[in-house]
Amino acid sequence: MNEDLRIREKYEEIRNLLNEKEYRALRGMLNDMLPYDISVFMSESQAKERALIYRILSKELAAEVFAYLDGDIQHQLISSFSEAEIASVLDELFLDDTVDFLEEMPAYIVDKVLKVLSKTRPETRQMINMFLKYPFDSAGSIMTIEYVSVNQNYTVEDAISKIRRVGLNKETVYTIYVTNENRILEGVVSLRKLLFANNGDIIGHLMDSNLIYAYTNDDQEKISALFRKYGLLSLPILDKENRLVGIVTVDDIVDVIEEENTEDFEKMAALRPSEKTYLKSSVWDLAKNRLLWLLVLMASGMLIGLILGAFEKALVVGSLVVFMPMITGTGGNAGSQASTLVIRGMALGEISSKDYAKVLWKELRVALSIGIILGAFNFVRIVIQYRNIEQDPVKIAFIVAISLVFTVVAAKITGGMLPMLAKKIKVDPALMAAPLISTILDAVGLVFYFGMATLVLGL
Amino acid sequence: MNEDLRIREKYEEIRNLLNEKEYRALRGMLNDMLPYDISVFMSESQAKERALIYRILSKELAAEVFAYLDGDIQHQLISSFSEAEIASVLDELFLDDTVDFLEEMPAYIVDKVLKVLSKTRPETRQMINMFLKYPFDSAGSIMTIEYVSVNQNYTVEDAISKIRRVGLNKETVYTIYVTNENRILEGVVSLRKLLFANNGDIIGHLMDSNLIYAYTNDDQEKISALFRKYGLLSLPILDKENRLVGIVTVDDIVDVIEEENTEDFEKMAALRPSEKTYLKSSVWDLAKNRLLWLLVLMASGMLIGLILGAFEKALVVGSLVVFMPMITGTGGNAGSQASTLVIRGMALGEISSKDYAKVLWKELRVALSIGIILGAFNFVRIVIQYRNIEQDPVKIAFIVAISLVFTVVAAKITGGMLPMLAKKIKVDPALMAAPLISTILDAVGLVFYFGMATLVLGL
Numbered sequence: 001m002n003e004d005l006r007i008r009e010k011y012e013e014i015r016n017l018l019n020e021k022e023y024r025a026l027r028g029m030l031n032d033m034l035p036y037d038i039s040v041f042m043s044e045s046q047a048k049e050r051a052l053i054y055r056i057l058s059k060e061l062a063a064e065v066f067a068y069l070d071g072d073i074q075h076q077l078i079s080s081f082s083e084a085e086i087a088s089v090l091d092e093l094f095l096d097d098t099v100d101f102l103e104e105m106p107a108y109i110v111d112k113v114l115k116v117l118s119k120t121r122p123e124t125r126q127m128i129n130m131f132l133k134y135p136f137d138s139a140g141s142i143m144t145i146e147y148v149s150v151n152q153n154y155t156v157e158d159a160i161s162k163i164r165r166v167g168l169n170k171e172t173v174y175t176i177y178v179t180n181e182n183r184i185l186e187g188v189v190s191l192r193k194l195l196f197a198n199n200g201d202i203i204g205h206l207m208d209s210n211l212i213y214a215y216t217n218d219d220q221e222k223i224s225a226l227f228r229k230y231g232l233l234s235l236p237i238l239d240k241e242n243r244l245v246g247i248v249t250v251d252d253i254v255d256v257i258e259e260e261n262t263e264d265f266e267k268m269a270a271l272r273p274s275e276k277t278y279l280k281s282s283v284w285d286l287a288k289n290r291l292l293w294l295l296v297l298m299a300s301g302m303l304i305g306l307i308l309g310a311f312e313k314a315l316v317v318g319s320l321v322v323f324m325p326m327i328t329g330t331g332g333n334a335g336s337q338a339s340t341l342v343i344r345g346m347a348l349g350e351i352s353s354k355d356y357a358k359v360l361w362k363e364l365r366v367a368l369s370i371g372i373i374l375g376a377f378n379f380v381r382i383v384i385q386y387r388n389i390e391q392d393p394v395k396i397a398f399i400v401a402i403s404l405v406f407t408v409v410a411a412k413i414t415g416g417m418l419p420m421l422a423k424k425i426k427v428d429p430a431l432m433a434a435p436l437i438s439t440i441l442d443a444v445g446l447v448f449y450f451g452m453a454t455l456v457l458g459l
Numbered sequence: 460m461n462e463d464l465r466i467r468e469k470y471e472e473i474r475n476l477l478n479e480k481e482y483r484a485l486r487g488m489l490n491d492m493l494p495y496d497i498s499v500f501m502s503e504s505q506a507k508e509r510a511l512i513y514r515i516l517s518k519e520l521a522a523e524v525f526a527y528l529d530g531d532i533q534h535q536l537i538s539s540f541s542e543a544e545i546a547s548v549l550d551e552l553f554l555d556d557t558v559d560f561l562e563e564m565p566a567y568i569v570d571k572v573l574k575v576l577s578k579t580r581p582e583t584r585q586m587i588n589m590f591l592k593y594p595f596d597s598a599g600s601i602m603t604i605e606y607v608s609v610n611q612n613y614t615v616e617d618a619i620s621k622i623r624r625v626g627l628n629k630e631t632v633y634t635i636y637v638t639n640e641n642r643i644l645e646g647v648v649s650l651r652k653l654l655f656a657n658n659g660d661i662i663g664h665l666m667d668s669n670l671i672y673a674y675t676n677d678d679q680e681k682i683s684a685l686f687r688k689y690g691l692l693s694l695p696i697l698d699k700e701n702r703l704v705g706i707v708t709v710d711d712i713v714d715v716i717e718e719e720n721t722e723d724f725e726k727m728a729a730l731r732p733s734e735k736t737y738l739k740s741s742v743w744d745l746a747k748n749r750l751l752w753l754l755v756l757m758a759s760g761m762l763i764g765l766i767l768g769a770f771e772k773a774l775v776v777g778s779l780v781v782f783m784p785m786i787t788g789t790g791g792n793a794g795s796q797a798s799t800l801v802i803r804g805m806a807l808g809e810i811s812s813k814d815y816a817k818v819l820w821k822e823l824r825v826a827l828s829i830g831i832i833l834g835a836f837n838f839v840r841i842v843i844q845y846r847n848i849e850q851d852p853v854k855i856a857f858i859v860a861i862s863l864v865f866t867v868v869a870a871k872i873t874g875g876m877l878p879m880l881a882k883k884i885k886v887d888p889a890l891m892a893a894p895l896i897s898t899i900l901d902a903v904g905l906v907f908y909f910g911m912a913t914l915v916l917g918l
Contacts, residue, residue, distance in 0.1 A: 034669060034671070036688050160654065163654060164654060164655055167655065169651075173651050174633050174650075174651075191654075192633075195623060195632075196623055196626065210492070210493060212493070224713075228713050228714065228717065229495050231495075231713075232710075233692070233709070250709050250710070250713070251690040251691075251709070253713065254686060254687050254690075254709070254712065254713065254716065255687065257713065257717065257720075258716065258807065261720045262803055262807070264724075265723075265724070265727075265799055266799065266803075268724075268799070269795050269798075269800075269893065270792055270795070270796060271796050271799065277807075277809040278801065278803075278810055278818075278821075279809065279817060283824040283825050283828065286821065286825045287828045290793070290796045291832065293796075294793060294796075294833065295833070295836075297788060297789070298789050298833060301784050301789060302785055302840070305781040305782055305784065305785055306781075309781055312777055315777040315781065316775045316776070316777045316780070317775070318768075318771055318774040321780050322767045322768055322774065323764055324783055325763045325764065325783075325787060325901045325902075325905065326760030326761055326763070328788075329756060329757070329759075329760045330753060332791070332894075332897065333752070333753055333756055333894045333897075334753060336728050336893065337729060337730050337749045337752075337753075339728075340724055340727070341728075341737050342737065344724050344725075345738070348717060348736075350736045350737060350738065351737055351738060355738065358738060359737075359738075362742060362745065365742040366745045366746045366749070369743070369746045370750055373750065374753065374754070378757075381761070434795065434893045434894075435791075435795070435893075438897070439788055442784045442788055443784075
């Protein structure tokens with residue numbers, strides 16, 4: 001919290017300097033701040049202030065700040081820039097940040113930027129064209145081409161002088177990639193290892209040829225699993241011919257992991273995933289992302305209504321109706337507990353689709369233990385609490401108790417199995433979460449409940 | 460997939476070499492493998508094979524593999540080790556890995572290990588005692604003390620020779636920490652910067668004194684937010700007197716992020732968070748973690764039953780009962796959509812508790828748009844589909860439609876506000892998710908529904 005306060009005070013100072021038009025002092029102050037903190041201040045400012053601050057920043061810092069800004073603010077800034085200003089932003093921006101930025105811009109901005117690039121840096125424009133062709137959320141779309149590669153025959157001294165010459169940012173120089181004349185990846189060597197070696201040592205002898213790598217078309221979820229498993233700082237990305245074309249660095253993976261988790265949270269709550277943050281989404285965007293699933297699930301709710309209609313005699317027994325919310329609620333909750341554990345286990349690679357027998361057997365036993373406890377508890381409770389109702393309280397208690405056991409077992413098995421089945425047929429398991437499971441359990445639980453009631457009460 | 464196959468083939472080979480007792484060839488092969496891959500093979504092996512493989516590994520590799528193993532396998536291995544063997548594992552293990560391992564062991568193993576340490580490395584034993592005192596999930600409990608620190612007056616050459624001398628692992632030498640004689644942190648300098656500097660340059664002039672840091676007692680969630688925001692590779696951790704006591708590295712943060720997300724997923728599904736993976740948890744562990752919340756939520760379900768009992772005349776109208784699942788289901792789903800977005804937004808720092816008015820206003824408008832669409836749709840459907848029922852279909856359709864609008868609005872507002880309220884009163888917002896929201900909405904929605912029915916139908 002202390003830290004937050006300190007930054008808030010700085011923001012106050014910036015605002016004062018802006019109001020007093022003390023641009024020189026402002027520039028000095030901004031140059032001492034972290035790019036992320038400047039981007040937050042700009043996000044909270046008016047458009048005019050924002051452009052002013054941006055122009056005060058040194059060219060290099062401006063590019064770093066730009067990469068941190070949200071798409072809509074980047075959009076608004078770029079719209080107000082001259083061609084020369086655009087060229088100057090692009091000069092300093094890393095290629096992967098440029099691609100990230102272009103992917104979020106409307107077509108006319110992309111055109112404008114690419115036109116500037118064609119004039120000033122045609123080779124970059126070509127690279128960008130290639131990047132924009134990689135599938136969304138693939139390794140190709142998140143990788144960077146700024147890395148250091150050397151030949152096997154280099155000495156340690158050659159390698160260090162190459163690092164100095166190309167001078168990239170910190171994440172990308174700590175692993176050096178060894179490639180042959182056809183750009184085929186042959187090994188990696190860490191900067192740390194170079195530091196411990198003698199100047200004349202040959203890279204080919206120092207390098208580690210036990211490689212971990214991925215391909216441009218691999219999904220980013222697979223990439224982040226590799227980082228997690230092996231504790232990587234960076235990962236080389238190859239094309240189909242095994243040529244090194246880029247690397248993914250760990251700082252981008254931290255974002256990928258949060259993005260993938262957010263997507264799972266959204267899908268598991270019957271929301272269509274959205275790239276925008278909550279506060280930035282318009283009311284209509286939010287409504288649209290929620291409406292489709294609500295309608296689908298409501299349609300199932302209507303179907304349940306139709307099925308219930310068949311139990312006309314049981315439906316009008318008031319003492320049966322009062323237990324409906326408890327049975328559907330418990331079914332939904334029990335099912336979503338199981339499905340959440342299985343969905344999460346699969347996302348983290350702890351459960352694979354061949355484990356279905358283990359999951360089934362485990363859920364069955366868990367469900368029986370829980371179902372019997374809940375059922376027995378309710379049997380006793382109902383016999384005592386509802387002793388004065390019209391129907392035989394023991395019969396009602398029995399119907400509720402046996403329905404609870406059945407519903408919990410059905411819930412745990414549906415919740416455990418549906419995500420695994422989804423994975424098998426290549427549907428995202430995260431969709432088989434609470435909302436869908438609850439709806440299915442509403443139907444299954446209530447049909448059993450009213451069916452049992454019709455039977456036991458002889459309706 | 461290709462990659463997986465390649466590893467599977469290697470595992471086949473290891474198994475063959477083990478069966479044929481070709482230990483020399485096996486040792487050669489294992490030395491070329493990645494520690495993580497060896498740990499997976501060991502996890503899938505029998506206890507006897509496991510101990511055999513472990514003893515074949517070189518001392519350094521053995522320690523790396525050990526750090527990757529799950530707690531139960533570490534436990535089983537350590538139990539079978541002599542004191543000399545334990546000492547040899549501890550010799551090579553990084554301090555943070557030793558602490559992670561001890562935190563998962565039963566008391567008698569901890570005692571055994573600490574006894575060995577007292578004899579062989581008393582100073583390490585002291586450090587461990589300090590680490591074990593940091594709160595669970597605090598920066599102190601995840602940090603490592605293996606880092607390089609230098610004095611302001613060092614030259615670049617001095618610094619590089621110190622790095623070479625202490626020779627730590629790759630994540631921990633890429634940022635060098637500058638401290639004064641009282642161990643107060645004064646700046647940081649990246650290894651990359653040293654590489655670009657001249658041997659005689661003074662660290663004090665090169666260092667960046669615009670520091671990002673945290674304290675030993677800070678929660679790991681706060682730490683991972685700092686990594687995400689600033690794209691860090693490592694973060695210095697200070698004690699209360701601002702002395703540098705350790706660093707957290709990004710590879711550990713990747714694990715922390717997944718851990719925190721798993722905890723949120725579990726809480727949001729009414730599960731008590733568990734450290735064990737699904738397949739490793741016993742049936743009784745799983746049942747225990749689910750039972751408490753199911754009981755609490757069922758108790759609310761019982762309460763709803765009691766309240767419904769008050770509407771005795773409305774309860775026995777069959778054409779009202781058939782719409783109950785649709786109303787409760789839609790309420791629960793609409794509420795959990797809102798709560799998921801707000802919980803996730805707060806976890807990622809995109810929504811803060813002072814945004815409650817914005818959230819309220821947004822949810823109100825979203826809810827009205829959705830509620831009116833769903834309500835209108837159902838009004839028309841019911842009038843047509845249920846035209847032959849006993850009651851006036853227009854009245855029934857009106858009751859259902861208005862209840863849907865009310866339930867959706869109540870759901871969105873409850874779902875949006877409860878997590879923010881929870882944060883305010885220092886309860887984890889993740890608890891205000893689908894299960895609790897659905898239960899509340901069951902009550903609110905049905906009371907409105909049957910109340911409205913009593914009124915409109917004049918029951």
